[in-house]
Amino acid sequence: MPEIKKMKLDWLGELKFVGRNERGNTVFFDVPLEKGGQGTAPSPMETLLACLAACSSIDVVLILKKKRQNVTGLSVEVTGIRRDEDPKIYTEINLKYVVKGRGLDEKAVESAIKLSHEKYCSVGGMLREAAKILTSYEIIEE
Numbered sequence: 842m843p844e845i846k847k848m849k850l851d852w853l854g855e856l857k858f859v860g861r862n863e864r865g866n867t868v869f870f871d872v873p874l875e876k877g878g879q880g881t882a883p884s885p886m887e888t889l890l891a892c893l894a895a896c897s898s899i900d901v902v903l904i905l906k907k908k909r910q911n912v913t914g915l916s917v918e919v920t921g922i923r924r925d926e927d928p929k930i931y932t933e934i935n936l937k938y939v940v941k942g943r944g945l946d947e948k949a950v951e952s953a954i955k956l957s958h959e960k961y962c963s964v965g966g967m968l969r970e971a972a973k974i975l976t977s978y979e980i981i982e983e
Contacts, residue, residue, distance in 0.1 A: 870884065893974075913983050
């Protein structure tokens, strides 16, 4: 049976919106000042980048823990390049993972990122149809 996800989006005035899931969790959206918004929250396209980074990060942390790696921190710097014509979709997305830990195995980190992008990350699986997704990583010993 397919999994069904639901969100409700409400307009807050100006160009601000709030999305709510069935559990009541919220995410806010706005438009940058230069596009006529107030710039109080990420735009939908910025949020899409964050969704990709979050989806993959969950995978990477879970995989590293299964590999018994002593990971203590993870951040992802994500950059999207959009085409000029409408719809201004991303044509390339770059993710740089900064993984912190003690005695991390570089091959384990590389494998976790690869597994996320090739097998597990649903957001990446959808975006791969439209954009080239590139990854890199840095390991910081703590």
